[in-house]
Amino acid sequence: MEMDGPVQATNSNPDEGLDPVNAQTGMADNDQRFLLFFIMGTYFGPDIKGESSPKSVLQRVAKGLPPYTSDQLARSQITILEIERTYHYVLRKADQSAVVKLPIFHQFIQGDLPKHEEDPRANYPQFPDLFPPSLHPHSLDRNQHKVVENIVFINNPDIFHIDQEDIERFRTLTGLEDFVLDEAAARLHYTEGSILLHNGEVTVNEPDEESESKKTRRVDELLELDDPLKHEHLMMHLNSDLVDRAGPAMVFLPSFPTKSELSNIVAATKSGFALTGSAAMGNMGPSVGLMDIGECEDAYLFRISLPGVKRDARDFSCEVESDGKVLIRGVATTGEKTVFRYSQMFEMQTQNLCPPGRFSISFKLPGPVDPQQFSGNFGTDGILEGIVMKDRDGR
Template sequence: MGPPVNAATPSTASSAGEDMLTNDQRFLLTVIFGLYFGPHLQGERPPHKSALQRVLERLPRYTQDRLAGSKLMVAQMIHVYYYILRKASQSVIVAPPLLLKFFRDALPPRMLGPGFNYPLFIDLFPTDLHPCSRVEERFMAIDNIVLIDNPSTSYLREEVVVRFKNLTGLQEFVLEKDAAKLPIYVTDEVFYQLIAREERSEGQPHFSVPRCGSHGRQCNISMAFSPLDTTGATAAWSAGAGVVWNAEVELAGSITGRVTLAESEDSYLFNVSLPGIRIDQSARRALQSRACEFPAIYNFGDSNSDTGGKSAAFHRLLPPNGDTFFGRPSGRYCDGKVILDFIAEKLGLPYLSAYLDSMGTNFRHGANFATGGSTIQPVDTRIFEGGFSPISLDIQLSQFEQFKARTLELHAGKSDYAKSSLPRPEDFSKALYTMDIGQNDLHATLKSMTEKQALASIPNILNKFAVAVERLYQQGARAFWIHNTGPIGCLPHYFVFDPPESNATDKNGCLASYNKIAQEFNMQLKTLVSKLRLRLVGTTLNYIDIYSAKYTLISEAQKHGFGGPLEYCCGHDGDYTLYCGQKAIVNGTEVVGDSCSDPSKVISWDGVHYSHAANQWVANRVVDGSLSDVQVPLTESCRESIHS
């Protein structure tokens, strides 16, 4: 369909029958869902191009193989629509049931009116590329769509911009991203729009909701506003429903606000804004205890989570590192994002800057102290000569302590820099502390010891890890997210660059004895985390089984669209071996440790580190809590689990 939204059209409402969408309603549907949402494509860096921009600028149609494979909840899209129209007249707002029909291309022609010339949702997001789906069999979602909180409007005609601002009451197009997020998801497709009323008795306000929605169907509102104790509120949250705490139900008074309600077989979900409503505080505390709003992340680790520390301290990583997502080296040992980046995305936080990177860095939402080659053990001659980083975990902890102390000093001095670029003092105790380290300790022992000696060294390594956690606890850390180590015996590096003496392999071709050492390390780490839970009062410690996710991916590589499990993408082997990005002249010819043609089909990026695609696959299983020993999702990891 052509670009009619850019045509100058009158802003007055249509005079058609009440069942027909007005011109303004149709205009806003197209602009809001076309402007603030776009296709989620692999490798496309923010700012993303909106669906409307692609239509109006006549950009080439993207194909299935470019899609990122993400899902966006329909409830969140609806919430964004109403958030944008929070200042608008009710006459231009479409009710929730019609929005659902708009998404499914189910609006009857009589509602669209004669001469309808705006793109429909399926014109913006074709169903073959953006089908409706279900998450956990309950949540309605649309595939491969991304929310754009600061969309480009340069391609819109001036009269379109003016009309949008007049209808919405907004002066700019930028969304407050957190405000436009829906904290709870809709569990079914049935929506009610209810009217709340106020009456006064002895000078005190009471709020009521009639027992019939605007759709004309009877609904039992006592279920919406029933007394909820802490147990009931917690149970409702666990079932996936939102709770409007407690409010008094009466049947008289003037209109004071509206309630949007979604229904499923066993629960209701509400979005309510009523001035002066009285809340049951015990139920409120129960719900708040389930939702985590981490203001910052502090990460400690090695190259698996390094976002520029080693690159800033020693030497910049060479291309093609970073090419898939960032388009340039980003300090990550990867063609794109590491698992830590996906964790930050899930929490709605920016990617973490390396503490050691002083160039244009903002630490408002945390800092990354990880550096490639770091170990848990303090560096001694054996470790240093093995080529590992001198910035071991104890040094990273010292850097954090200095960072926190200087942050507090600058805030106390009313520094403008502290206000704009450093965490708030209270954020340190509310932040998430992530730890992904230990792999290099095992590498170091295997390079200098027998396998038996390597196994015997694990308790000493983990004792130092425990000391690090306790140091962070003394600094106010209360929420920990701890990754175990991956299957080191499956790293192609060992077969290409550093062949071991023993070649006993498992069914996937991995070195069985090396993986056995990693599994022993992980078993002892899990036991340690359980002990720390008992010692460190008021903390939540989540142990994440990264090993299982990575080994599953390696075992099922072809099933998930990858090539051979022990292939790697970047580097050069054969008669002359080069690491990723290196160059050399061999017999008068330049040899390059270059990238393979399609990194998305390879699990290992450079023989040691995982590719962007593999990290994304693992991260999807990390954040949902299925790899947590207490089965707590990342977004709820500030609270204790009933399983712990």
């Protein structure tokens, strides 16, 4: 790939393997840096007003197009999360040794990736070299998501300008034969077994293969729904350090507690959490709101059973607050008296499933968290799984 100006890079031998020393020290090696540079330069470009066919950074350089000005830019925004997910989607078939860890990825995005002193050929241009901050500033949007301005994703890039050697290197490292990406799948890619943590987004997996495979909903766009405390029963799991433990327990309160009383009750437990809403209603059918909570050194994981809950992003939300409170709001679609299917009307003889309508569930994680480091996945199995990083500063 021959390039002029600040984005020039020297190619390395594509047959060179990933450096095991770099893998141990946490420094990105030649192939990892090549992939970062190549993916960002090929699948992203400036969002120019009136440009019907967006051109990637590397394509613009190869064509010798004149520099663009801020007046030509469309004032659009793309989240760092979408860029990150595209990177992982391109490398979904690659050996994991080719994929950098998130701290290194964000160093590249900020232009802080340390120079490779032992292999100068590995010092490819970084993200700010491709997208100068003066034209593509980094900021937080109104949802407190990290965004970059005036950048467009290109799912079917023109590759005429790319050297065949670089194309083969890309194919060898990624395992991909084609450069065309599914736009929705790329920008909303969820990596199993890894933590893609960002503020307040819940990914909803869609079962219809003909529609988008995933959708997201951000927390401040969520609907104003029922007060989670307006339910008759409050269920609380208790955990004790006493030698003579009573085991799992539920506490039923005879009247609605105030928010202050609820906070005091939860505060009296160690690693306890409170459930409200349909999760606490003993007369429900299937167990909406049954959950597991896990903990590792730097994060919490929770899984909640939500059978029969509408998975449309317009009706479902999951919010995480800094004190560890999680609030889930949604709409149950089961338990109707009358069901219409295929132009037929069924009068239900029994109604044991969760009643239809809006519901809310709230609980508290064992400790404070960083809401900006939260990711959730609502699968077709009716299980909502969320991972949120602990608040290191709050300790």
